[in-house]
Amino acid sequence: MTPKISLLAAAWLVLKKDWQIEWRTRARLTAIIFFSLSTLLLFSFAMGPDVTTLRAHAPGYLWLALLFASVLSLGESFRIESENQALTGLVLTPVEPRAIFVGKVFGNASLLFVLSLVLLPVTVALYDVDLSRDPLRLVLVLFLGSVGISAPGTVYSAISANARARDVMLPLLLFPVLMPLLLAAVSATKFTLQPDPQEQVDSWLKLLTAFDLIYLSVGFLLFPKVAEED
Amino acid sequence: MPPFVPLTLLALVVAAIIAHVASPKVRPWLWKPVAALGAVMLVALWYLGLVWAPPEQFMSDVGRILYVHVPHVWMALIAFTLNVGCAVAYLMKKSWVTDALAESAAEVGVYFGAVGVSMGSIWARPTWGVWWDWDPRLISTTVMLLAYVGYLALRSFTEDPERRATWSAVAAILSYVALPIVWFSVRWWNSLHQVQSSPSTVDKPMVQVLRWGAVTMLCFLYVFVVKRYEIARPRQTAAIELPPLGLPRPEAA
Amino acid sequence: MSEQLAVEAVDISKRFGARWALARLSFGLPLGRSLLLTGHNGSGKTTLLRLIATASFPTAGTLRVLGHDARTGRDQLRPFVALVSHASFHYEDLSAAQNLSLSAKFLGRGGEPKLVAELLERMGLSERADSPVRQFSAGMRKRLAIARLLMKAPRVALLDEPFGELDPAGIKQMEGIIRELQGQGTSVVLATHLVEQGLSLTNERLHLEAGRKVAPS
Numbered sequence: 001m002t003p004k005i006s007l008l009a010a011a012w013l014v015l016k017k018d019w020q021i022e023w024r025t026r027a028r029l030t031a032i033i034f035f036s037l038s039t040l041l042l043f044s045f046a047m048g049p050d051v052t053t054l055r056a057h058a059p060g061y062l063w064l065a066l067l068f069a070s071v072l073s074l075g076e077s078f079r080i081e082s083e084n085q086a087l088t089g090l091v092l093t094p095v096e097p098r099a100i101f102v103g104k105v106f107g108n109a110s111l112l113f114v115l116s117l118v119l120l121p122v123t124v125a126l127y128d129v130d131l132s133r134d135p136l137r138l139v140l141v142l143f144l145g146s147v148g149i150s151a152p153g154t155v156y157s158a159i160s161a162n163a164r165a166r167d168v169m170l171p172l173l174l175f176p177v178l179m180p181l182l183l184a185a186v187s188a189t190k191f192t193l194q195p196d197p198q199e200q201v202d203s204w205l206k207l208l209t210a211f212d213l214i215y216l217s218v219g220f221l222l223f224p225k226v227a228e229e230d
Numbered sequence: 231m232p233p234f235v236p237l238t239l240l241a242l243v244v245a246a247i248i249a250h251v252a253s254p255k256v257r258p259w260l261w262k263p264v265a266a267l268g269a270v271m272l273v274a275l276w277y278l279g280l281v282w283a284p285p286e287q288f289m290s291d292v293g294r295i296l297y298v299h300v301p302h303v304w305m306a307l308i309a310f311t312l313n314v315g316c317a318v319a320y321l322m323k324k325s326w327v328t329d330a331l332a333e334s335a336a337e338v339g340v341y342f343g344a345v346g347v348s349m350g351s352i353w354a355r356p357t358w359g360v361w362w363d364w365d366p367r368l369i370s371t372t373v374m375l376l377a378y379v380g381y382l383a384l385r386s387f388t389e390d391p392e393r394r395a396t397w398s399a400v401a402a403i404l405s406y407v408a409l410p411i412v413w414f415s416v417r418w419w420n421s422l423h424q425v426q427s428s429p430s431t432v433d434k435p436m437v438q439v440l441r442w443g444a445v446t447m448l449c450f451l452y453v454f455v456v457k458r459y460e461i462a463r464p465r466q467t468a469a470i471e472l473p474p475l476g477l478p479r480p481e482a483a
Numbered sequence: 484m485s486e487q488l489a490v491e492a493v494d495i496s497k498r499f500g501a502r503w504a505l506a507r508l509s510f511g512l513p514l515g516r517s518l519l520l521t522g523h524n525g526s527g528k529t530t531l532l533r534l535i536a537t538a539s540f541p542t543a544g545t546l547r548v549l550g551h552d553a554r555t556g557r558d559q560l561r562p563f564v565a566l567v568s569h570a571s572f573h574y575e576d577l578s579a580a581q582n583l584s585l586s587a588k589f590l591g592r593g594g595e596p597k598l599v600a601e602l603l604e605r606m607g608l609s610e611r612a613d614s615p616v617r618q619f620s621a622g623m624r625k626r627l628a629i630a631r632l633l634m635k636a637p638r639v640a641l642l643d644e645p646f647g648e649l650d651p652a653g654i655k656q657m658e659g660i661i662r663e664l665q666g667q668g669t670s671v672v673l674a675t676h677l678v679e680q681g682l683s684l685t686n687e688r689l690h691l692e693a694g695r696k697v698a699p700s
Contacts, residue, residue, distance in 0.1 A: 004562070004591030013588055017574070024576045024615065080574060088538050089572025093589045094561035152404050159397050164387040173384065173401055176377035180411040183419065200422060207418070211411055218407055222400045225321060229539050230396060230554075389500045392542075 007099045014095070014103025015110075021080060022111065028076065029111075032069050033118055039065040040119065044126050051128050058127035059189035063145065063182055066116055071171050073111050074153040077104060078161035087158075091228050101223035105147070105154045105216065112146035134192040137201060141192060144208040145185035151215035152177050158226045184208045239445055240308065243452045247312070250456045251331055257460075261453050268449030275439070275446050283439045295353045297439050301447035302346030303371050307409075309339030309451065310374050313381075314406040317399035326466045329395040332402065333385065334458035336378050338451065343375035366416040373412050377405035391466065488547070489514045489639055489670035490535055495544030497530050497694075504530040506694040507544070512672065512687065517665055519681040520674040521699065522691035528674040529568060531691070532641045535672065536566035549638060562590075565637035567628045567645055575617040579608050579627050582616060586631050602630040606656075621648035629660065640664050642673045646680070658684065 005013075022029055043061040047054060054061075081087035090100060117139075123129050131138065153174055160169035188204035246264070250257055279297040316332035319325070350368050381401050388394040490512040497505040505527045512518045520528050533539045535548055537557040546553040551560050573582050583599045592598060603609045606626040616624065625648045632640060642661070646654050661684050664671055675681045682688070690699040 005589065010589065013585065017577070017585055020581065021574060021576045080576065083575055084573050085570035086572055086574050088570070090589075092536060092538055092561055092564075092566065092572075093586060094558065095589050155400065155404060159384070159401065162393075163384060163397075164389075165383075169380075169384060169387065173377070173380040173405075176373050176380065177405055177408045179373050180408060180415045183415050187419070198422065203418070207411075207415055214407060214411070215404075218404060222321075222403060225396050225400055229392070230324070391500070 007096055007102070010095050010099035011102035011106075014090075014100050015107050018077065018104065018107035019110075022107075032072055033115060035072065036065045036069045036115060036119055037122055039068055040122055040126055054127040055129055056194075058123050058129045059186045059193065061127065062116070062119060062123055062189065063186050065119065066112060066145070067149065067175075067178065067182065069115055070108075070112055070149045070153060071174070073115075074108055074150070074157040074174075075160070075167070075170055077108055077154070078157045081158075082161045087227060097224035097227040098220055100227060101154060101219055105150045105219065108150035108154055109143075109146040112149060113143050116142040116146060129193045131193070133194075134201070137205070138189065138192040140205065141185060141188045141208065144205065144212055145181065145189075147212045148181040148185070148208060148215065149178060151212060151219050155219045155223055155226060158223070181208070181211050184211065239448055243448050244312070246452055247331075247455055251327055251459060257456075261456050264449050265453045268446055268453060271442065271446040271449065275443055278439045278442055283435055292353060292356045295349055297443045298447075299346055299349035299353055300440060301443040302342045302349060303367055304444060305447045305451045306339050306343035306346055306371055306374070309335045309342060309455070310378060310406065310409075312455070313339060313378075314402050317402040317406075320395055320399045321403075324392075324395070326391075326395075327463075329391075329399075330459055330462035330466055331455075332395075332399065333462050334455050336381055336385075336402070337458055338454045340375060340378050340382065341454070342447075342451070343371055343378070347372050347375060364416065364420060366413045366420070369416045370409055370412045374405065374409060377408065378402075381405065487514060488512060489516070489549060490518075490672065491545075491547040492531075493545040493547075495534065495541040495546050497527075497534060497539070498542045504694050505534070505541070508691075508694065508696055509544075510689055510696060512670060515665075515668045515670055516687060517661075517671040517673065517685040519678075519685040519688040520672060520691065521676075521678055521681065521688065525693075526691040527694040528691060529643055530694075532566060532568060532643050532672060532674060535639065536564055536568075536641050537561060538566065562635075563638040564641065565632040565635045565639075566641040566643070567625070567632050568641075568643040571624045571628045572631070573616045573624060573627060576615050578613045578615055579603060579619070579623075580612040582627065583630060583634065586634060590635065592634070598634065602634055605633075606630045622650065622653060625649060626653065629657070633660070636667075637669060639670045639672070642671065642675075644675055645673070646675060646677055654680075 040061055043064070044054060047057065078087075081090075087100070091097060120131060124131060153170075156170055156173045156177075160166045160173065163169050184204050184207040188201055188208060191201035191204065246260060250260060275297065279294050283294065283297070313332050313335040316328045316335060320328040320332065347368065350365075381398055384401055385394055385398050388397060488511045490510075492508055492510050495505060495508050496503060508527075508531070520531065522528055530539070534541055534546055534553065537548070537553050537560055540546075540554045548556075548560050549563060551557075553560065574585075577585070580599055580603060583602060584593070587593050587595070587598055600609070600612075603612050606629060608623060608626055608630070611619070611623065616627065619627070625645070629645065645657050645661075649657060658680070661671060661673065671685070673681055673685055688699065690697055
């Protein structure tokens with residue numbers, strides 16, 4: 001039976017649908033942005049006013065803020081699917097579960113990416129970082145990191161959405177796996193904001209890309225097992 | 231002890247676990263000689279580690295904890311690998327045996343991992359002055375440990391047996407895939423910062439004791455996994471019986 | 484040949500946790516015929532409908548729909564089977580029109596300009612077409628779900644308490660829709676508490692009690 005539309009077309013529809021829903025509930029989006037702003041400010045209070053220290057650790061704070069925000073946005077991404085069993089409805093339409101995975105990963109990633117861009121001017125204000133040093137690579141790091149959080153995040157979010165104690169289940173499962181991503185993203189970000197004498201930034205970018213590709217592939221293979229019963 | 235012995239024994243242990251799981255004939259008796267061997271080797275290890283082995287050049291007597299710390303970490307990684315093997319096997323062909331073995335391997339792995347990492351911390355404190363060591367093996371084991379605590383939590387929070395098996399298998403694979411990534415990124419980060427890596431014990435007698443410790447722990451790994459499997463299996467049997475063919479007899483009116 | 488049967492269940496059982504929702508059930512529904520599914524709450528009606536829809540799969544036994552095994556043939560089956568059940572499958576934050584139009588595009592029918600509007604008109608939802616589903620009453624949600632089923636034009640229509648939230652006019656319309664589907668040769672499985680009504684609409688009956696087939700009392 002040939003499917004009515006291609007996998008990419010279906011993924012695109014899923015992505016657009018998520019964007020539509022995000023737009024319609026944009027108050028929630030605003031709340032996540034302000035939550036992240038508060039988190040960044042909290043770090044300043046926790047670390048104290050020494051600008052040199054703050055500037056040096058700014059990449060870490062930025063990525064931690066994104067990580068915490070991702071728990072909220074990933075959780076929401078599947079809450080809308082479990083309301084009315086909408087995900088099952090999609091699968092029965094029929095929509096290929098793999099298409100749902102691709103659409104949802106890039107939906108979540110785009111949200112995190114936009115959030116990270118919004119937070120950039122805040123990091124300038126709070127931590128006095130210099131964005132002009134290597135802006136293109138910085139944007140690339142933010143994008144790759146967002147995808148890296150979303151790929152395993154989408155799978156774990158689908159699992160937690162139906163489990164008990166779902167609020168704690170998602171970060172409990174997701175954070176250990178994201179540790180290497182955090183290391184790579186923070187290091188790569190650091191070297192777009194500060195001098196890079198050993199030219200490390202490209203190696204960290206490669207590690208980020210490898211992480212993304214590995215988790216996109218593994219997620220692509222395994223998501224159908226989570227989206228429907230077997 | 232010749233160098234190939236621990237690896238051969240590892241292969242034997244994995245084969246023995248599979249034999250235990252697959253063959254009811256082997257089950258009642260095989261674990262007993264292995265447990266006995268492990269117990270004897272453990273006693274010998276105390277002597278070998280605390281008395282026989284020479285004190286290490288830089289770490290003196292504190293370094294002796296390595297003889298149990300390192301094998302514990304290895305056992306944790308072996309157990310987690312066994313778990314992920316079962317996870318992949320389960321997703322390819324559903325079987326309660328595979329699922330029970332996965333659960334057992336995960337729990338045993340968390341035990342060895344927790345003990346191993348704590349020992350590592352105890353060792354690091356007098357050696358480096360800090361409670362932590364940014365070593366690829368230690369960090370990878372810790373990340374795996376946290377991931378598998380999440381795995382066990384997921385299992386306990388999922389009531390439906392089929393869902394529990396499928397979802398935890400997916401979670402296991404996602405977590406395990408992080409292992410090489412963590413390993414590599416920590417090693418890369420260390421090489422950039424010229425961090426002192428854990429000194430490897432190169433002294434001949436110390437390597438011998440380490441191997442002895444590894445074999446001892448292998449015996450315990452085997453016993454723990456199969457015994458835990460024997461607890462997991464009956465819990466599942468109750469779940470897989472089909473309902474009876476006819477209707478239950480109606481109560482007398 | 485099982486192609487003659489719309490639904491063929493051979494000794495199927497379905498377990499949730501420790502409870503057997505369906506226990507060793509066997510029945511057959513010939514193509515083009517309609518089946519009335521009755522039984523108390525918790526007797527397994529919804530579970531059975533979800534199995535036929537391939538939303539879920541039997542723990543044991545074989546279930547064939549339109550000649551395909553439900554588990555291995557799910558990709559072949561899904562375009563031809565539609566389910567209206569307690570879970571509406573709607574996205575709460577999208578409008579009725581957006582929900583339907585999404586389904587249309589997934590079915591490859593996004594290019595048909597009047598499709599969505601006509602269906603909404605037919606189900607009496609035109610006035611609220613652009614309101615988010617979150618603001619809909621239970622009856623409206625049910626009507627939207629039925630609109631989605633009609634769009635799919637399935638060969639097997641599975642209706643789980645379709646009269647549930649509808650007013651008398653809505654019930655009449657639902658009956659008309661069922662007759663129309665039957666006229667098109669669709670095999671219908673209807674689960675309802677309204678036994679009299681159900682009997683007048685269907686050819687065969689399956690009564691469930693604790694997941695087993697029993698004779699209706």
